[in-house]
Amino acid sequence: MISKYETVIGLEVHVQLTTDTKIFCGCSTRFGEAPNSQTCPVCLGLPGALPVLNRKVVDFAILTGLATNCSIAPRSIFARKNYFYPDLPKGYQISQYELPICEHGRLDIETEEGGPKSIGITRIHMEEDAGKSMHGETPETVNSSLVDLNRACTPLLEIVSEPDMRSADEAIAYLKKLHQIVVYLGVCDGSMEQGSFRCDANVSVRPHGQARFGTRAEIKNINSFRFIKQAIEYEVERQVELIEDGGHVVQETRLFDPDTGMTRSMRGKEEAHDYRYFPDPDLVPLVIKEDWIERVRTRMPELPEAKMERFMRDYGIPAYDAEVLTADRPLAEYYDACVKLHGGGKICANWVMGEVTRGLNEQGIAIADCPVTPEMLAGMLKRIDDNTISGKIAKKVFDAMWSTGKDADTIIEEQGLKQVTDTGAIEAMVDEILAANPDQVEEFRGGKEKVLGFFVGQVMKASKGKANPGMVNELLRKKLQD
Ligand SMILES: [Zn+2]
Structure with missing residues (x-):
């Protein structure tokens, strides 16, 4: 009807x-x-x-x-x-x-x-x-x-x-x-x-x-x-x-x-x-x-639509991300500041839409009161880029920045979270894990490739999450295929 x-x-x-x-x-x-x-x-x-x-x-x-x-x-x-x-x-x-x-x-x-x-x-x-x-x-x-x-x-x-x-x-x-x-x-x-x-x-x-x-x-x-x-x-x-x-x-x-x-x-x-x-x-x-x-026109801020287009064009993020990030002007400005300091459009979008937004929602606070500033977030992301920490440890660093207000470098130093990238040290851990798990080694050599994940997990655990995951993978493969 x-x-x-x-x-x-x-x-x-x-x-x-x-x-x-x-x-x-x-x-x-x-x-x-x-x-x-x-x-x-x-x-x-x-x-x-x-x-x-x-x-x-x-x-x-x-x-x-x-x-x-x-x-x-x-x-x-x-x-x-x-x-x-x-x-x-x-x-x-x-x-x-x-x-x-x-x-x-x-x-x-x-x-x-x-x-x-x-x-x-x-x-x-x-x-x-x-x-x-x-x-x-x-x-x-x-x-x-x-x-x-x-x-x-x-x-x-x-x-x-x-x-x-x-x-x-x-x-x-x-x-x-x-x-x-x-x-x-x-x-x-x-x-x-x-x-x-x-x-x-x-x-x-x-x-x-x-x-x-x-x-x-x-x-x-x-x-x-x-x-x-x-x-x-x-x-x-x-x-x-x-x-x-x-x-x-x-x-x-x-x-x-x-x-x-x-x-x-x-x-x-x-x-x-x-x-x-x-x-x-x-x-x-x-x-x-x-x-x-004309005097008023000079005070016109960038409007949401234009901001969204710029984020997609200059920062290479998908339309969905750009829409979420421009919904609210202070959030858009926070994200914009992160990218200007760090350079990675997509990685910054992921962190702002992920950990930052989650933290704000959990505590019911506005982005203006976010304890992690764009400078702190960008600083932490740079430590992922230069392999000082892994993406996983970064979450731990982020939480610590949130609760203490200290920057990433201070937290990495204080808590000894620096990633282990020393081949010798990782090799020693790999050898130890392989020696302790002969059955799984046999399984892998018998064609069960999935066991690799188990070994990676064990080595990461032994290193308290600090081993460089890429290096762990590489060394494990090399040793298991010997
Ligand atoms: Zn009056």
Whole structure:
């Protein structure tokens, strides 16, 4: 039944910016402070207080616009969006309406079935966040509602996509890409739990081949990728069933309930004219000249896609490795530093994706707090290259670097882990092992080549793992074939 219909999805993403201060006043944006401690007459909406635009918010908007292929408007306007809510003291939100700062962008995603696809970005505009209402969240306030205005006037970018996505999977691919970009740019901390990156989804269905869009429902504030997928899939099924049963979809705002996996009606969808938008007379039009844009452009970091291509091209690693290593900017920078110090693209990738990532996951720490620096890892890899230690002993050295913070050379020295490459010493151990295991020697000479592995293991054990495995192999073969 669902296959008769095509899904149409457009997304509105709210990105909370990482500026130290709010968009129209100097109050701090720090999260988790005592209620109403980060406020002033401007963000409390006291009469007569005047907003002053935070320049850094404009820088971040331009940066985000450039990274998503938007054109930057030479002149944009702030508008008042009027509605009443206890957490909105002024009775309006300062936003942008007719002339937003960025327009006509796009983001390329990879789809499961159809390869690459371009998703249009209609606009990006700047706005202030509202405060927060709390309804009996603490024992003392169980029968009351309180308002915390610390979040009021916190800077947001609203990034609005075209209705270009045709499945929940495409919507997720777009969101993950956008999330990765704003975090790479450093304009957002990316925390979905704290609401720094939140998404509303406009979902509709229409019979395949119909040009006109179906009536859409807007699903509000869904705070994880998994929930967004669930919410969209539930909503598509609900709308198709409704239409098949002879009903019709009404335009409304719906809420997703993570406990039931369902969406439910919250309120009729308001139209733009319900908000009585008009230009904010307290803020002059924002004029952005070319040199401002160019100044911001010079601060553009290498974006994930370009980084991935460079790692594959210059460091010779496979696409899978490059994707894992560029998922997160600090991890990519760690890897990049290792390769620059050591030179081996693939061996560094193996260690970063292997031991380093495992250690971080085990201890639940971020790469920024990794006790083994790129210098330490590269230094250790050089000791494998020059045969000071084997790859196996390297794991032991790595663990010791992790727990002590000492470099590889110090640990090799202190723990006597230097590989035995002296032919005479290895030969003596080989002779000893062969003499102690005459039966296995016979087996090998009788054609059972597998026994070689047993001998290698015995010699390595006798050397406490320090014998050079290549030399052990070679000497064993020579002696057994004598
Ligand atoms: Zn303030």
